[in-house]
Amino acid sequence: MQHQVTVFNTLSRKKEIFKPLHPPFVGMYVCGPTVYGDAHLGHARPAITFDMIFRYFRHIGFKVRYVRNITDVGHLENDADEGEDKIAKKARLEQLEPMEVVQYYTDSYHKNMDQLNVLRPSIEPRASGHIIEQIEMIKKIIDAGFAYETNGSIYFDIEKYNKSYNYGKLSGRVLEDLLSNTRVLEGQDEKQNPFDFALWKKAEPEHIMRWPSPWSDGFPGWHMECSAMGTKYLGETFDIHGGGMDLLFPHHEAEIAQSNAALGHESVRYWLHNNMITINGQKMGKSLNNFITLNEFFSGSHPLLEKAYSSMAIRFFILQAHYRSTLDFSNEALQAAEKGLKRLFASMQTLKNLKPGKTSDSDVKMLRQSCYDAMNDDFNSPVVIAQLFEGVRIINSVHDGHESLTANDLELLTLTFNEFITDILGLLPEETGKDDIVDNLVKTIIALRQQARKNKDFKTSDLIRDELKKIGIALKDSKEGTSWEML
């Protein structure tokens, strides 16, 4: 492989050289959303992060199977395992079929992800479509002796598991600490230990999401779906498992335990976790009720938003921070990203019209290499972007005649910009709202204004400019002539 990628593996807490199990194939599983509400800014982070990784791996020649699930059953509302299914609760509130809720928010999620230019994963399995696989895996865990049944529900026996394996290795937890620190919650009498987690839960009579199983009519536990579907589509051992840092414990810890218990070995070779988006220094999340949905960002319809923000501004904002750092939301930061991105896109246009010179004053090859070096170093997108802005400086300098680039270097710079901005970072220029008729109309008006200016009739030329501005069209004069854009 031409490129050596290092990734930060949460399991070892350090950067490791990434070597796929079966090159050139790469298997990657990422925890997707629970579809019971509109996606918010926090959901955009893992989607965009792993989209970038997906795109980069493909770019450097890997054949990636990217699996991202839709969770549509099994996550419980509160009090450990005694709560109400989130999907079912939402359905009761809205008087809808549970699957209607699932469909609605799945569609909504897809639409938002499309807007963010997040590529669809190779496979997007639903938990509800893999009940049989989950039951089969639970059977294996029972057969291996790491689970027990109480009143038709199956629980994972962590104390027993910990005698053969190390429970807590991913999140750095020690079972003894868990023992002394676990909160005593109501209604956990079915568990032998408070930290045991449910693999299968018997449904109460009023619970409408239910499936038959050898133990009871019920539904799978919180963590089963990822283990079952990851194994099904990527094999017993696969390369990458990703998700938000907040899933580290207990979700991913439980997955490791389930794999060990059912398969006798671990499934995941590299664990990758994206950090949180914060708002006023606090995590943006459902439970704190401090989230802003993506739709609200796109429309500007949230009290905390000063204006609407485009999907690309949000994507760029997220990529300007490294995925393992927290990223603090503010209008100021988002507007900064918006303006920077605009400048980046503008330079791409400028680049198209540059004339080659006899010599080159900048080292385009090195710039390109720096971009690759940054991506190879645990997907350091902010450094890639910094390099691209160095490219912007070069482009503008050439445009202004302060520097020159040879035809070969211009071509290489164009290739680099296209590959990194469009293909890898997935940044697409905004819809301009222009169509041919409007464009020709405005161009005609611009020509009339030029005539007026030529005749020193500035009263008329300024009137044209002001009137156009009133209807949302801004004119931009430059040496090459006048261009326009929608405000």
Add this chain to the structure above:
RNA sequence: GGUCUCAUGGCCGAGUGGCUAGGCAGAGGUCUGCAAAACCUCCUACAGCGGUUCGAAUCCGCUUGAGACCUCCA
């Protein structure tokens, strides 16, 4: 309370021993009939205290502050 993470210029954010990213804002300038836009230049920071070192934002210790996880969360 336990475990862990972080603290960078007005704001957002890279950087993990010497070469001191980048974006936005701000200042100056170029261009322009004017304005806007665009472009160029400038602005040299690393919570505090102590230590290691020829040399630390970067390593170690302490202090202060913030956050994450420990219950569903991306």
